[in-house]
Amino acid sequence: MKASAAMAFLLLLLFLVLLAAASSAGLTVDSHDSADWKPTDDGRRWRSSTC
Template structure:
């Protein structure tokens, strides 16, 4: 016979398993979108300098 604690533990396990499955599904969707070219990196570079039509913008200090 099942006790209330055992039933609750099964519910927690099922909930954790569903969370992991949803996370894996989300990651698979991102991988698929990336493989199809539907994602883009919008950063210019590591230093985040702005660009003008893909050309690096340079400020003149002198």
């Protein structure tokens, strides 16, 4: 039982290390530009003309 828990922990740790390495190498991309997910036009935030 302890061996399988240790193996699961090591696999999770390996996954996180690989993800961190890919992120530091610039291989990951965030498809959203902010937490509020406002639309953008080629990376430039839209200006709402409410006033």
